[in-house]
Amino acid sequence: MDKYRALKKYFGYTSFRQGQEQIIDSILSGRDTVGVLPTGTGKSVCYQLPAVMLKGVTLVISPLISLMNDQVKNLNAKNIKALALNSLIPKGKTERLYKSIINGEYTLLYVAPERLFNEGFLKLCGSIDIPLAVVDEAHCVCQWGMDFRPEYLKIADFIARLPKRPCVAAFTASATPDIRSGIEKILKLNEPCKVVTGFDRPNLFFDVIQTGSKLAKTAQLLKKKQGSKIVYCSTRRQTDEIYNYLTANGFNAASYHAGLDSLHRQNAREKFISGEKEIIVATNAFGMGIDKPDVRLVLHYNMPPDVESYYQQAGRAGRDGLAAECILLYSPPARKTHEFLIENSETNPELDKKQQDEHKAMRYKRLDDMELYCRGNVCFRKYILNYFGQESDDECDYCGYCGNNKTEKEEAGKEYGLRNTDAQYLAALKAIRKKAAKSCHIPGRLLVSDYELKKIVRTRPDNFDELEKYCSFSSYQLRKIGIDIIKICNLY
Numbered sequence: 001m002d003k004y005r006a007l008k009k010y011f012g013y014t015s016f017r018q019g020q021e022q023i024i025d026s027i028l029s030g031r032d033t034v035g036v037l038p039t040g041t042g043k044s045v046c047y048q049l050p051a052v053m054l055k056g057v058t059l060v061i062s063p064l065i066s067l068m069n070d071q072v073k074n075l076n077a078k079n080i081k082a083l084a085l086n087s088l089i090p091k092g093k094t095e096r097l098y099k100s101i102i103n104g105e106y107t108l109l110y111v112a113p114e115r116l117f118n119e120g121f122l123k124l125c126g127s128i129d130i131p132l133a134v135v136d137e138a139h140c141v142c143q144w145g146m147d148f149r150p151e152y153l154k155i156a157d158f159i160a161r162l163p164k165r166p167c168v169a170a171f172t173a174s175a176t177p178d179i180r181s182g183i184e185k186i187l188k189l190n191e192p193c194k195v196v197t198g199f200d201r202p203n204l205f206f207d208v209i210q211t212g213s214k215l216a217k218t219a220q221l222l223k224k225k226q227g228s229k230i231v232y233c234s235t236r237r238q239t240d241e242i243y244n245y246l247t248a249n250g251f252n253a254a255s256y257h258a259g260l261d262s263l264h265r266q267n268a269r270e271k272f273i274s275g276e277k278e279i280i281v282a283t284n285a286f287g288m289g290i291d292k293p294d295v296r297l298v299l300h301y302n303m304p305p306d307v308e309s310y311y312q313q314a315g316r317a318g319r320d321g322l323a324a325e326c327i328l329l330y331s332p333p334a335r336k337t338h339e340f341l342i343e344n345s346e347t348n349p350e351l352d353k354k355q356q357d358e359h360k361a362m363r364y365k366r367l368d369d370m371e372l373y374c375r376g377n378v379c380f381r382k383y384i385l386n387y388f389g390q391e392s393d394d395e396c397d398y399c400g401y402c403g404n405n406k407t408e409k410e411e412a413g414k415e416y417g418l419r420n421t422d423a424q425y426l427a428a429l430k431a432i433r434k435k436a437a438k439s440c441h442i443p444g445r446l447l448v449s450d451y452e453l454k455k456i457v458r459t460r461p462d463n464f465d466e467l468e469k470y471c472s473f474s475s476y477q478l479r480k481i482g483i484d485i486i487k488i489c490n491l492y
C-alpha cells in the first residue's frame, strides 16, 4: 500500500499537513528523523503511518500512561493493532501479551522508558522485528528539557542492544534550538533528517494581563468568551478554590487535578469534552493526550515555569483553526513560587554536581525568559516564535501587544495615499485587512498573512488575477477587500 492510500484508509485524510510527508518519507527510507511540530498539527500520524506500512513492530517510547492509553484507544478505533505495556498490566498477563507480540498481532507497541531494560522486555525485543523506534515527547531526553527523566538518557544504550538497529525517530512539540541539538546527541541519532514546521498558530490571540484581582478578572474573561474554556492553576488547592468560586457564581465548571479520585477526574474530563461542562479548572495534569478541537479560551491563572510549558498548554486552544484566546494573568510575585521550587526540587542523583548546577542555571534562565514574556515589551507572538528559534515579522496584529497599538496603525492606514512609501502602503493594506477580518470574525492573518501582504507591496498587483496569486478570496465579502486592495494599489 502506498502512503496516500494508507493515509486515506487509516486516517481518513486525502492530503498531508505541513511537514508530515517529509518526515514520513525520511522514516520510510530508513533515515533517523527529528520532527518538531506544534501540538495539534498531526504529529502522531508521522510515525503511525510508517508503522502500518513497515513490516514488524514499531516501538513507541512515551512518557505518560494516560498518553499511551489514549493513543492506543485511537489506533484501535482505526483498526490498527496497538498495545501499551505499562505498570497497570497485571504480572500474570505480561507473558501472554509477549507471546501475541511475537506472533505478530500488534503493529505498534507503546512503552515507558523505565521498561526498556526490563529483562523480559529485552528478550522480547531480541525476538521480534523492530523496523522503527519512536521517541515521543523527545524533549524529555534532554537534561534541559522541561520534564527531564533520567531513564531517557539510556534510550541510546537500549537501541544499541537490539539485534538490528532500527530507524530512530524523535518527536517533540516544543523545543528550543538547544534542546533540539541535545535530543540528537543523547539519542545518538545518525545524521538525522530534521523537520521543523512553523511554530506559529495564527488563529490564537495571545495576551498577558497584569492584575491585582485575579478572581474577578477570571470571572469577567470567562463570561465574555463563548464556548469551551480551560483555566490552568499551579496548585491543587488553588484549583479547588477557583472552582468553588466559579460554581458559587453560577459558572458551569468542572475541576481536575491529580489529588481528585479517578472517577471524579474521568467524569470531569468526559463532561468537558462533551461540552456538558463549559469550563474546566485544572492543574497542568489536565490536557496531555486530550484532543478537544474547539477550546476557545485557555486562561492561565499563574505564570508557568517556562515558555515551553506555557506554549504547550496554551496551544490546546483553537485546534480547529478558528479564533481562540490564550490569556495569562500575571502578578510579579509569581516568580517567588518558582524560585522556591527550583531551589527545593529533588535533584537527579545520576547527574554530577556540575551537571546539577547547569540544570539549575538553565531553569532560572527559562524562568527569566517566561517573566520577560509576561512583561509584554514586544509582540507576544514574535516573542514566542523567536524563543523557539523562528524568525517572525515585526508585528502580528493579533495579540495583546499589537492590539494595544492598533489605533496608531489605523491612523497610519487612514493616511494612505499621502506619500508614496512602502511602509504606508503596507499600513493601508493592514487597515483594510483588519476591517475585513472584523466583518468575517476571523483573525486578519488568516485572511492574508503578513508575508503575503509584503509580497503585494513589492509586486503591486493591479488586477484581480494578479492579486489572487497571494490571497485566496472565496466569499463575496472577501472578494470585496480584494477590490479595495486593487483600488489602493492604483493610487500609488
Ligand SMILES: [Zn+2]
Pocket (backbone or CB within 6 Å): 379, 380, 381, 382, 395, 396, 397, 398, 399, 400, 401, 402, 403
Ligand atoms: Zn503581536
